[in-house]
Amino acid sequence: MIGANSVRKEGRAKVLGTAIYxxxxxxxxxxxxxxxxxxxxxxxxxxxxxxxxxxxxxxxxxxxxxxxxxxxxxxxxxxxxxxxxxxxxxxxxxxxxxxxxxxxxxxxxxxxxxxxxxxxxxPAILDIQASLDLEQVIYSTDNLLKEIRIEKGDPAPIWAQAAHVVVGEYRTGAQEQxxxxxxxxxxxxxxxxxxxxxxxxxxxxxxxxxxxxxxxxxxxxxxxxxxxxxxxxxxxxxxxxxxxxxxxxxxxxxxxxxxxxxxxxxxxxxxxTTKRHPSRTRLRTAFDAEGHLLALEADFVLDGGAYATLSPVVLSRGAVHVGGVYRCPNVRIHARAVATNTPPPGAFRGFGAPQSLFAIERHMDLCARRLGLDAVELRRRNFLHMGDTMATGQVIREDLDLPGLMDRALAEIHYADRRAAHAITNTESGPIKRGLGLAVFMHGCGFTGNGESHVASVAGVEGLSDGTVSVLAASTEMGQGKNTVFAQIVAEALGLPYELVDVACVDTDHVPNSGPTVASRSTMMVGRILEDAAIGFKQSLVQQGFLQEPYTAEAFQAAVKKAVAHLGRLRCYGQYHRPPNISWDDKTYRGDAYPTYSWGAYAAEVAVDLDTYEVRVEDFVAVQEVGRVVNPTLAAGQIEGGVAQGIGWGLWEEVTMKQGRMVNNQMTNYIIPTSADLPRIRVVFLENAHHAGPGGAKGIGELPMDGPAPALANALENALGPLRLDEVPMTPDRLLSRCEEVAHG
Amino acid sequence: MRGYLPPVEVRVPATLGEALTLLAAEPGLWTPLAGGTDLMVVFNAGHLKATRFLDLSRLTELRGIAEDNNLLSFGSLSTYTDLRECRAVHQHFPNLVKSAQVTGALAIQNRGTLGGNIANASPAADTPPSLLAYGAELELVSVLGSRRVAYASFHQGYKQMDLAPDELVAKVLVPKPTGRGFHYFRKVGTRQAQAISKVCLAAYARLEKGCVAELRIGLGSVAPAPVRARAVEQLLLGQPLASLPIEAARLALGSDISPIDDIRATAHYRSVVTGNLLAQMLRELTQA
Amino acid sequence: MADQIMLSLKVNGQSHSLQVHPFARLLDVLREDLRFTGTKEGCGEGECGVCSILLNGRLVNSCLVPAVQAQGGEIVTVEGLADGQRLSSLQDAFLTQNGAQCGFCTPGMLLAATDLLQRNPHPDEAAVREGLAGNLCRCTGYVKIVDAVQTAAREAR
Known part of the structure; x- marks a missing residue:
């Protein structure tokens, strides 16, 4: 079952128009x-x-x-x-x-x-700087909704000795889901x-x-x-x-x-309603003469709006991801979520990580330019490998192959050949300039730190009177395919055909608290609990004499029927257990920030029209390692959709605020991509099973949001030459003004 | 839906005469309704002031595209889809086909009308630049009869038109180009489809003996109403194709347009991009 | 009270007559008065295509059609696409290719695709992308939707 392209459980109702929203x-x-x-x-x-x-x-x-x-x-x-x-x-x-x-x-x-x-x-505070400057105190005594420091080694002595020190500031705007x-x-x-x-x-x-x-x-x-x-x-x-x-x-x-x-x-x-948090990230990095990263200092600030809402946890994920996929012995991360008199932002796919990863992945290209190195080569020299330690002290314990991931993306998009070809055609007089760019990144699976232990999720499996099995979980279906994937996981654990497993209506009177449906945690975390619950369910059928192993689907169904008739109700629950050798200290921000990470290398090819400053994404390759893929069709759909949102954020999607309110609050004026705006997004999964998830699965949903914006910015710079591409979205208006900065010196 | 359903009166006249009589009896009180693709948006948002509507959609007199030796006559209820599907439009007015293709998407094109696009008088409408480039005329009707006006003088300011309260746009008359023609259309929208214009430029030139014998340039989204680039046209008329003064034309454009900052683009962007489109059009014209 | 009109129309082959406000959106008439809730509302301004239906054989945004203009109209909604429990080839392709994720754009998307294949039975990818450009989807990045339309077109061959 795991690895099969099972058809979406609720798909039939959706295409018939009978699904009830x-x-x-x-x-x-x-x-x-x-x-x-x-x-x-x-x-x-x-x-x-x-x-x-x-x-x-x-x-x-x-x-x-x-x-x-x-x-x-x-x-x-x-x-x-x-x-x-x-x-x-x-x-x-x-x-x-x-x-x-x-x-x-x-x-x-x-x-x-x-x-x-x-x-x-x-008087109101309407942006990050005004809040940091305490022009008015609008929240607590310091306008801070949350402050986090992550420290590793000591960058202080490095700055003076390093061969290269590169400083950059990056901004991202709000984004509407x-x-x-x-x-x-x-x-x-x-x-x-x-x-x-x-x-x-x-x-x-x-x-x-x-x-x-x-x-x-x-x-x-x-x-x-x-x-x-x-x-x-x-x-x-x-x-x-x-x-x-x-x-x-x-x-x-x-x-x-x-x-x-x-x-x-x-x-x-x-x-x-909530949006993605606007951000400002200042980075300072030191390299030795060979381009090895020696020190990283990050000042990461989110605009948290009028109330804390989820800002503390969004900030935490953003802060943990700001170092990207690079080995660095000396790190200082200072992260703050500040209050403003604007509607509170909240969760949006990626949850702080797209903001900080945009900064570091743009910054790596800037560093490469300063160091006179190719951006691919600079990344290759600094990638994390098994045994390396991340900023929080987390040791990479999996067989991580970032060079392999990156090389696959480069090969798929013919990176070197096309870059060389564009370098020639871009010198011609026409208005269209082309370029390719890359981003390599990770996304922590599940909650940050002790989140899973706090929630202590429960999920279960119930036998029904017709002999079929129902999945009991409060995880919701929002299109990502939870119904289907849960049914596949339980069917796999029970050795049953997919059709014999369905998912119960998500009703708190009927299903236990399997935690919120967020953070790319449903497949990996709840799926693992369901695997346990299903095995427990089967064992209890065997122990009570209703079922003998090995069994056929028919025998299993008959056993469930009999057991339900006999016992009245047949349910088995599982609960989250913290895996051994995972630890986290919330006070010092030290330890295993996530049980594991999904990894991605995305490459984009763009064409810029210098008559109109419009950008067309002509090719996009998304290569990722997300553990074992439970349902390749659904998983590809998640990646394609996430990349589309990432492209939208990178190029077009801008929330225009006036006096703290969104003024382009119509679909006509907040521009998300249509089918005519996107290329065929090409998706590659490199599987590397991980013990934490069911059958080796890791998280998928958020990862694809992280890579597109920096890959596009890097591609734009390749097309146009050195340019201040430090802010998303890179709208035509913004590109024009950045090009004019270059033209006017 | 933020709007609510206020008491409204809607008349559905069966004939054009009936519609015009109603308009004449109470001029200015009736708001004409054609495809609804602009009006219903405002209505749904709760911003529509009018409460009395004249549904023109059943008036067969205002439908159809007729062709004679010299011109195409579009009934004002011709939809964008009608324009896209008409062979004669493709043959004579490629810019109009392109205008229709980039107005909203198909569901809008099936309902929105040429007359509505004109009378709604949005500066960002996509058919007006092409109509200006082709030197279109409008036939306006009232109970008193009909009159013809040059489309180029129809828009007089933001949402101001040479249209009396008792008049309707009945027909759009577009003369067929003769001789060697050059057609150029480009819309720069907020995205590739289903987009509102940030800049739109349509041009038609007649070429004779290697020179620009006739030239009209229509612009959208860069002034309070769709406008002709008359200073540019003046500068280029009679010039040899081989040496068009592109930079001078770009400079002259400054007096033809008056773009503003809005939610979709800055005035600066509109001004730079209009100049670039003009230059691009002229480079293509040089090659023609 | 506003003047009401007696609206007669045919939805998926069935005739209906009802009293409505002349400017009631066809979308609301379908969803609230006639309970065809398969048609959705996404924006109320003709931008997202979620409310797309066929009116007299043409694709329209039902949020922009006042009831008065639907008088005597023949309408097809998503509920009219299947033959009983037998899915249309497009519905089947959307199901098997994962063309529907959250499913909210799906009814409008299916109507737009049905209309596209009627006009152009074998569209290439660019034609599919243009034909569906008035129907926004936020889940799929459109890849699986394009695949589904082309699969249905191939199967009809």
Whole structure:
């Protein structure tokens, strides 16, 4: 089963149009909820004025004063209110103030526009530098949401002696996940002797929402139910935000006693939900005369917006990845997430790593130029190998072959030949200049540090009365193929055909907490737990005399039928166990930051039109080592989609902010690639089984986001000559101004 | 959907006469609706002020593309797809085909109309530069009759047109080029497809005895409305193809355009790229 | 209250008549009044193609069609593509080639592909990419979608 191209479990419903997404679920008598938001970035809320011409008594209205439990969204730090109360501080321009619901969607929209907020405005902090300069103190005493230091060896004495010291500064902008289904939530709160809160939504992490609702309503475990509906994409954008909109929908239902639909339109979704953190990375590197890296100093800063949300963990992943795939004896990493009066960013595929890897992979090309070395050769001289130690002190224990990975990418794209050919044609007078670029990188699989131990995920396998097997896990399907891969892993462990295993509806009343569906952890971490659970399930069938080994699929099915008939219910669970010889100290940031890494070498070929500064990606090769590939077709789909998002981030996707709000919050003006904008992305897997995952699998989902932007920037420099390509996206406007810098000296 | 459904009145006239009578009775109160690809976007966003609409989509008088010896006459309800699928358009007006191909994507092209593209008066529309390059005329109708205006003088400022409140654009008349012609069209959008223009340049030149005998250049997204590059045209008219003053033309362009910064591009970018497209067009013309 | 109109249309071969606001989006009429929820909303501005349907044989964005203009129209939605439980060749190819990941663009994408193959039964890759350029997908990078369309085209041969 593992290694087979099994067909997507829910695929048939998707092509028939019968898959039920949140907004497709029919709830008779449901009200339509809307959110009234601030429009100023910072101030004190003084008054809410309900305007003329609206029959306000027909509305359900919820303000902060109505909240029955705690007005804080449960997260890493509980600092974000669901709603801002009178006299309290508004900290970003899309901040929810009050909620309205009405049976007529049109009326609800009309009423939203009729609410006026009286606010005493305060001066706002709108970017990283203003926050670091403490122009205003808007968070804690220092505007820092989180600060991390990673230290190895001592770079201090190196700078003066090194043959070469290279300094660079790199910036990346916010990026919108642009899942095609905007955030959506339905809620039903039954109020009686025992209040019971249920939500159905487009969400990645059912137990995050579960925890948030418990805290919001002050309810015990069993009185909150979260159901994950079919999800129209997420990419991290439905990791933490659904705790907010689920709370809002549930509050409206709790107050009205009716079901409530809270469906964002695209404009609202773009304006107020989470994005990739903007970043600024300063790097200083020292090399010896032969081009060996001696010291690295990194100052990595993320714009964390108005509340901590996931910034501490995004920062942590970014900081761990800032050294890239290179051996370096002396390292100082200083990482900070700073507060600004903007809507809080959050998770997006890559989770901090694309930002810091863009910096280091661009910087390596800059270093090569300064050292007079080829960028490929400089990388080759500094790659990590088995036995080497990373910045956190983590020792590479796997048989890592980065030169092999890189050489395969170079061979696939005919790097040397095409570069040589372009060097000649680029001297001709035409406007089209071509170039090739490379990035080599890694992505840590699963949570950083002790994350897995904290979550202690549980997943299980259940026998059904028809003799088939159902997978019990709270991991959600967002298109990545979780349903299919879990079924394959369990089928493999049980020696059954794929068709006999299905995946249970993700409903917290029915499935255990297998942790959030994030961090490329589902296949590797939850898959491994499922493997254990399946083996336990089989053993218990054998031990109780229902099954004898060896068995056929028919015998297994008959045994399950019999066992279910006999026992009533047949379930077996597994739980995460920290593998031996893995350790992490969260205080010093020393140890094994991740159980293992996936590795990639991506190469891009671009054509730049110097008449219009448009960039076409003419070829793209993605070579990666992700352990054993469970489903090659689905895995390739993950890589292709991730590369497309990476290309978008690198070239076109720009969030334009004015006074702390996104002003291009329409699909027309936030530019993601169409089919006509992308080449056929060529994907190569080099398999190298790893003991940590089921059947040797590692994480896949996030890796492809890391490589495209630096590979494209490096290719652009190859096409155009030395150029300040230190910022993404490299829009035509930006390329023009960078080319003009060169022309004007 | 942020918008809501306000009380609206929609009339669906069965004949052009009926539509014009309605317009004449209450001029300015009725907003014409054709393919809806612009209007519905504004409506869905909740920004549409109008509440009374005249649905023109069933008026057969405004449909069809007719050809005679001298010109093609496009009913204002001709869709982009109609333009793409018409052999005579391919034969005589390749720039118009290209304009239609790059307006939105297919689902938009199936609904959006030439008349709507003109009367919506967006400076970023993609058919106007080609219509300007081909010296199109418009036939405007009202209950009082019809009149013809040169398309080049139709747009008078941002969303301002030589169109009375009781008039409709009935036809777009485009003279067939004669003699040796040169056609150039290029749109620079925010991406390769389904994009709004940042710069659009269309040109038509008639060549005679190695010289530029006739030249019209239409520009989009670089002024409050689609514009002709008249200073450039003036400079190049009569010049020998072998030695076109490309740099002088680029300089002259400065007085023809007035680009602004917006969400899609800076004024500087628009200005540089328009100059580059002009130079590219002239280099191709030199080779013609 | 706004004037309502009596709208008559045919969806996947079945006739329907209902009272609607004249500017109700065809998308909402299909999803909310007639419960054809296979058609999705992604942007509400004709940009993403998620709401694509066939109206009188032409691909359109149903979010940009006011009900009044759908009067008497014949509509095909994703629910009308399969023959009972038998998938169309395109649906089958999307299923086996992993052309649907999250599945949210899939209904619109299938309609756009159906329309493309009707006009051009054997498109090359560039023609597929152009034909589907009005339908955004954020999951696949389009590779498997292009493959699925070309597979379906080959199988129809």
């Amino acid at each position: 949140t907004d497709d679920k029919f709830m008779p008598g449901a009200l339509h909820g809307v959110t009234v938001r601030s429009s100023v970035p910072r101030g004190i809320l003084r008054e809410i004025v309900f305007g003329e011409g609206i029959a306000w008594d027909e509305f359900t209205i919820v303000t902060a004063a109505d909240i029955p439990g705690t007005n804080r969204v449960a997260s890493v730090v509980d600092d974000q209110p669901f709603l801002v109360g009178l006299g309290e501080e508004i900290t970003h321009p899309e901040q929810p103030i009050l909620l309205l619901a009405h049976s007529d969607r049109a009326e609800a929209e009309r009423a939203r526009a009729a609410v006026r907020l009286v606010v005493d405005e305060l 642009m899942y095609l289904e905007p955030n959506a939530m339905l809620a039903l709160v039954e109020r009686g002797a025992e209040t019971r809160v249920s939500v159905w939504g487009s969400l990645q992490c059912p137990y995050y929402v579960h925890g948030a609702l418990k805290q919001l309503f002050g309810l015990p475990e069993g009185r909150v139910r979260v159901v994950a509906m079919e999800m129209g994409g997420a990419f991290g954008g439905k990791e933490d935000y659904p705790s907010v909109n689920a709370g809002h929908a549930a509050l409206l239902s709790w107050k009205s006693g009716l079901p409530v639909r809270l469906i964002y339109d695209r404009e609202e979704d773009l304006a107020c």
